[in-house]
Amino acid sequence: MIQQSNHNSQFDEIRPYEEGEMKEAFEALIADRQFSAVMKGFAPWLPKSVRNGLLRLLFLGVKTPLDFQLRFMKPIVNFIIRKHTDGCSFDDSALRSKLNAKCSVLNPDLRYTFVSNHRDIVLDSAFLDLKLIESGHPTTVEIGIGDNLLIYPWIKRLVRMNKAFTVRRGLTPKEMLASSELMSRYIHYAVTQKKENIWIAQREGRAKDSDDRTQESVLKMLAMGGPVVVNSSPFTLHSSLKELNIVPLTISYEFDPCDYLKAQEFQQKRDNPAFKKSKQDDLDNMRTGIFGYKGRVHYHCGTPINQWIDELKELPKKEFFTELAQRMDREIHAGYRLYPCNYIAIDKLDGTNEYTSYYTDADVARFEKYLNGQLAKIHIPNKDEAFLRERILTMYANPVRNYLKAKEMNN
Structure with missing residues (x-):
């Protein structure tokens, strides 16, 4: 049993690990047989005791999930960028305050909820983490991971060490509502109390034809958890969303390594409307997305919605979310970096x-x-x-x- 630190216990089932829990989680991870088998694949010539000893040595000084990311994940992501892209660039000028013509700074007290188009299951947030740190942001992002992907205990431990919170899948409508409310409350808590950034895709799953559209349901979920929501009136929904400092984020790939897999799935569904991907298909997509050639990659932060959402606050609830989603889409679409x-x-x-x-x-x-x-x-x-x-x-x-x-x- 991992010792609990001082935190809000209502989120224990879904939240990432916190400071004080990391060491015990790490020891449980390297004691896991399946994780040991995975690690053996990277260095089969090393005895298990030596591999674990090296991991423990590398883990020295790691106290928080951010420490873990900087120690373990940063070099891995840098390697992927060097090996499998022609560079990854990042434009966060929309988040910076201009002091003069030569200097711009970030507000160290602000945290953001990045809502973006979705290109890769693993790398969308991983590249963003690296670029935020390189650009002077004080921390990375927490992300939601569907529990359908957490097929082994070691995977769940690893992603919780890497600042992931759990999104429950395959629920009844009643369970889905309760789960969405809990996740929304957690996101608000993470941004306002924990002072963490959040990354979330604009829709569930990737747009396989790259026609990126924001689902109103995602925005409604984000609005659920604010403490000011009363009777879901438009003004309080607008205030709840403002609390999250939402930033439309555009991810542009020159080449999508999964393009042929997406096209293949289009034909499979055309020929058999009942076709569904297997778990192996999901793993193939993840592996191809990570290790496939991507060409140039660019991240662009659009104008934070707090700078324009006041224009929508008098709209009726349905029109409010429809117009908000359309404005988000325009921000994301205008941020594309286009290639030949x-x-x-x-x-x-x-x-x-x-x-x-x-x-x-x-x-x-x-x-x-x-x-x-x-x-x-x-x-x-x-x-x-x-x-x-x-x-x-x-x-x-x-x-x-x-x-x-x-x-x-x-x-």
Whole structure:
């Protein structure tokens, strides 16, 4: 039993580990047989006692989940960026206060709830953690992890050590409501009391066609937990959301290593509407997303909603959430960093040369080679190459369509 530190006990079932719990959690982790088997795969020539001794040595001085991230996760994420991307950039200028032309600073007392489009199950928050620390933010983000992914006790321990809180899946409507309320209260508690940042996707699951849209249900969940919510009136919902310092965050990949897996799933569902991914499929997606080539990656922080949400506070509840979701979408879409492959894809789909100024013949040759290589990885019965090709092109074209529409509406 892990000794409890001074905390709000109502969140014990879902929260990450806290200071005072990390050492015992770590010892339980390295004592786990399945975790030991995983570690053996990294260094099979080392005896178990030596591996555990090295891990304990590395763990010295680690007292908090943030310590754990900086000691263990930061070098791993840096390695992934070096090995599997052409660089990861980060623009948080929207969060900074301009002092003068040469200097900008962050408010060290502010924490944020980053609501973003979703590109990778593992790396979306991991890259953000690294970039926040590199940019001078005092801490990283806590994230929600679906309990359907916590298939072994060691995985649950590891993610709780890595600042993850648990999101329950597969619930009845009544259970889902109670779970959403608890998660919302925890997010408000984390931001206002623990002084932690939060990362959450704008929708459940990834948009497989990259047509990124904010689900109103996500915003409603975030509004549930504020202490000022009374009878769910529009003004108090607006105040509850302001408490979270929500930042629309855009994640842009030049190349999505899972694009062929998403296209494959599109055909499988087209051919068999009852098709559902297996746990092995989920693991394949995670592995491909982490170790696949991503090209250039960019994170862009949009204008925090506190700077414009007051414009919506008099709207009726239904219209409030609809308009808020649409404004979030415009912020996220306007933050895309577009690459030659995006413009090539939209020209190929539309059969035009409208965007040729954004790419060269060499860019076209490179993208064609990439596209053919991804299609070659798909091995399913009755493979429909034309359909699969159109699906992948759509994934790369949709960010252009949404970006242009957002820019037009914001002008």
